[in-house]
Amino acid sequence: HSTLCGDGGVSITPEDLSEMLAAGTKEVHEKAENTQFVKDFLRGRIRKELFKLGAVALYYTYTAMEEEIERNKDHPHFAPLYFPGELHRHDALARDLEFFYGPDWQNQISCSQATQRYVDRIHKVGQEDPVLLVAHAYTRYMGDLSGGQVLKKVAQRAMKLPSTGEGLEFYQFDGILSSKAFKQLYRSRMNELELDMEVKKRLVDEAVKAFHFNMEVFEELEEVGKTIQDDVLDAGMPVHGAMGGDISKCPYYAAKMAASGGTAYACQLAMAVLRHPTGQVLLATWFAALAGLAAWYLM
Numbered sequence: 001h002s003t004l005c006g007d008g009g010v011s012i013t014p015e016d017l018s019e020m021l022a023a024g025t026k027e028v029h030e031k032a033e034n035t036q037f038v039k040d041f042l043r044g045r046i047r048k049e050l051f052k053l054g055a056v057a058l059y060y061t062y063t064a065m066e067e068e069i070e071r072n073k074d075h076p077h078f079a080p081l082y083f084p085g086e087l088h089r090h091d092a093l094a095r096d097l098e099f100f101y102g103p104d105w106q107n108q109i110s111c112s113q114a115t116q117r118y119v120d121r122i123h124k125v126g127q128e129d130p131v132l133l134v135a136h137a138y139t140r141y142m143g144d145l146s147g148g149q150v151l152k153k154v155a156q157r158a159m160k161l162p163s164t165g166e167g168l169e170f171y172q173f174d175g176i177l178s179s180k181a182f183k184q185l186y187r188s189r190m191n192e193l194e195l196d197m198e199v200k201k202r203l204v205d206e207a208v209k210a211f212h213f214n215m216e217v218f219e220e221l222e223e224v225g226k227t228i229q230d231d232v233l234d235a236g237m238p239v240h241g242a243m244g245g246d247i248s249k250c251p252y253y254a255a256k257m258a259a260s261g262g263t264a265y266a267c268q269l270a271m272a273v274l275r276h277p278t279g280q281v282l283l284a285t286w287f288a289a290l291a292g293l294a295a296w297y298l299m
Helices: 017-024 026-033 036-042 048-071 090-101 113-128 130-158 179-191 197-225 251-259 263-275 277-291
Strands: 045-047 232-234
Touching (some): 017 026, 017 130, 017 179, 026 197, 048 090, 048 113, 048 130, 048 197, 130 179, 130 197
Antiparallel strands (some): 045 232
């Protein structure tokens, strides 16, 4: 039952790890899309303080993940996926937080409870069962490359951020010339890992756990949002139900299709951004960055 990868002619099978991950996380992906926090983003509603708190959550998550990646960089089941210069986000997130919070940013942030549970799991995996680190790295980095890159420049415009990239360095992968080519390389390296079916199934289970951790962060931010008094940035975007059944009108759908190389949808996204710049960019940027969900549409 072999199939061909549409953009590279590489033979893949349902037993390949990348295919198993895509299929195995489909259900939890749909659940993540239906959390209230995500629905609010799809309506184009976002609070600036929540944007900053989300960046804090990402900082702690990537700090933990990259500490464990360094610990396991020579492990036979992770070494082929070790690309620190291309992928690591800790330093970029630190610079983004300095931009948003100022030079004393480290004394102004703290790790939330939901983020701490995510961090604890990453450390446990890295120290006790390193092969499962593959699921966490793949979920995060491939999502970043799929979604964040599409939105960096429009985010600069909508949030009036400097054209030199301050505040959005998380989305800038200076060591990668082609996101599409790098994702192909990464999936190929992952599929070539010498893993038996039992380990592959455990990796799928771990990726599902990663989605649940992200959903807990969503829910936590939603609760925090109820207590924050800052202005709501509201672009008045409709939810799926108000789209007459046409999911192509969904802003995130347009974003992910653009990320996968769909020229028509790239144009659609650009037009939507012109109509609703602030909310459109924030919801799509956050959805791609915090959840890392875009990657699963692109398998």
